[in-house]
Amino acid sequence: MRKDFKTKMNRGAAVLLAALTLTAGGCAGKADSQTTAADTTASQATTEAAATTAENITTKAAQSTTQAPTQAPTTEVETTTAAPVTPSEFTLDGVKEHHFISDSYCYLESEKYFLLLDKDIDLPGDFAVTVDVILDALEEELGLSAMPDDYEYSGMGDFSVYYDGFDPWEQIDPGKKIPILVLADPEAEGRTSSASASNASLAMLALYADTIWEPGSPLAQTGWEKPDYVDYSEIAHELTHVISSRNCEMSKIMSEGLADHMMYVVIDKLADQYPSIAETKEKTYRFDFIIPEVVNAESAERIFVYDFHDRNHAQSGAEYVIGRYLCEYLRERFGREFYRTYNDIIKAKHLDYVYGNYKEENAQAFADGLKEAFGEDIFVQFGNWCVEKDVLQHVYTPEE
Numbered sequence: 001m002r003k004d005f006k007t008k009m010n011r012g013a014a015v016l017l018a019a020l021t022l023t024a025g026g027c028a029g030k031a032d033s034q035t036t037a038a039d040t041t042a043s044q045a046t047t048e049a050a051a052t053t054a055e056n057i058t059t060k061a062a063q064s065t066t067q068a069p070t071q072a073p074t075t076e077v078e079t080t081t082a083a084p085v086t087p088s089e090f091t092l093d094g095v096k097e098h099h100f101i102s103d104s105y106c107y108l109e110s111e112k113y114f115l116l117l118d119k120d121i122d123l124p125g126d127f128a129v130t131v132d133v134i135l136d137a138l139e140e141e142l143g144l145s146a147m148p149d150d151y152e153y154s155g156m157g158d159f160s161v162y163y164d165g166f167d168p169w170e171q172i173d174p175g176k177k178i179p180i181l182v183l184a185d186p187e188a189e190g191r192t193s194s195a196s197a198s199n200a201s202l203a204m205l206a207l208y209a210d211t212i213w214e215p216g217s218p219l220a221q222t223g224w225e226k227p228d229y230v231d232y233s234e235i236a237h238e239l240t241h242v243i244s245s246r247n248c249e250m251s252k253i254m255s256e257g258l259a260d261h262m263m264y265v266v267i268d269k270l271a272d273q274y275p276s277i278a279e280t281k282e283k284t285y286r287f288d289f290i291i292p293e294v295v296n297a298e299s300a301e302r303i304f305v306y307d308f309h310d311r312n313h314a315q316s317g318a319e320y321v322i323g324r325y326l327c328e329y330l331r332e333r334f335g336r337e338f339y340r341t342y343n344d345i346i347k348a349k350h351l352d353y354v355y356g357n358y359k360e361e362n363a364q365a366f367a368d369g370l371k372e373a374f375g376e377d378i379f380v381q382f383g384n385w386c387v388e389k390d391v392l393q394h395v396y397t398p399e400e
């Protein structure tokens with residue numbers, strides 16, 4: 001699987017070099033302090049994190065590209081004191097072949113989000129319009145608003161964890177819009193994308209400017225290659241997290257499963273109309289993560305309640321694929337309103353799910369909500385469907 005994926009990744013990697021550079025040198029100002037973000041996962045990020053850790057097994061390669069971990073990122077601290085920087089505004093012209101390269105912090109304001117760029121980010125000209133249509137499609141498919149009135153908005157939040165104590169975005173007032181940070185990774189710390197109710201962070205190899213891919217640079221030395229396309233499915237995954245968690249909390253399996261499910265739904269839905277999304281559909285390799293146990297009528301509810309709460313991110317994967325098939329099944333039987341139906345029940349019950357503080361009765365309440373929404377035997381039905389479809393039936397056995 002990984003091998004196939006790599007082949008796809010490498011195909012035509014040089015094409016991008018031929019692309020036009022529309023604006024070399026985007027924003028005014030200069031900043032040097034961003035190279036040492038203290039932590040790649042960041043405290044704001046609740047759901048995601050280093051799912052990519054690992055040469056091991058299948059993990060999350062398809063969504064997060066093939067970033068492998070390097071050394072512990074926290075050990076080196078640069079003592080550069082950069083003068084405060086006021087981010088400037090930029091625009092994109094909508095043309096995929098044109099590229100915008102940032103040379104300092106800058107932002108773009110769209111109808112539903114702020115795009116906040118690090119230095120050395122390379123965006124295709126159609127990036128913002130593509131994110132626009134993905135967000136619209138997600139709202140439609142989820143039946144939920146990305147800017148719900150009853151969510152408690154708390155401004156930008158503090159991003160200094162990404163910038164060695166300095167926060168370039170403290171003057172931005174996002175209102176209800178989603179802050180979407182586009183992070184660079186010049187020191188090749190293995191940053192990964194993440195999201196929470198308050199914002200999304202994108203760390204994607206394809207969006208790092210050629211200047212930080214130069215031979216001899218930390219990125220080049222990793223052996224990673226710059227993909228020749230933007231994987232919009234990864235962005236759809238993270239934005240699903242933002243929308244769903246602004247509306248109500250979810251258990252881990254449902255949260256990750258929904259994000260992976262919606263990423264396929266919107267990419268498939270929009271591919272015919274938008275060439276960049278068609279490219280994502282064509283070049284992103286789809287696969288199932290390994291699971292530790294077969295899902296059937298007997299095990300489905302127990303697994304949902306267990307929720308892989310004691311697994312760290314290096315072991316993660318099963319929650320994504322089990323949750324994705326659960327959503328697929330629910331959509332097949334109850335239509336695309338399934339999630340809105342479940343969301344409304346969980347919300348009415350005021351259920352909380354605190355990551356890292358698992359309580360079985362709490363997780364059971366999320367399972368009971370599913371029964372309330374779709375029938376007492378919903379887990380039995382789902383288990384039978386899995387067996388019938390021959391999905392989630394193949395367990396990985398480590399060779400030792």
Ligand SMILES: [Zn+2]
Nearest residue numbers: 047048256259
């Ligand atoms: Zn996720």
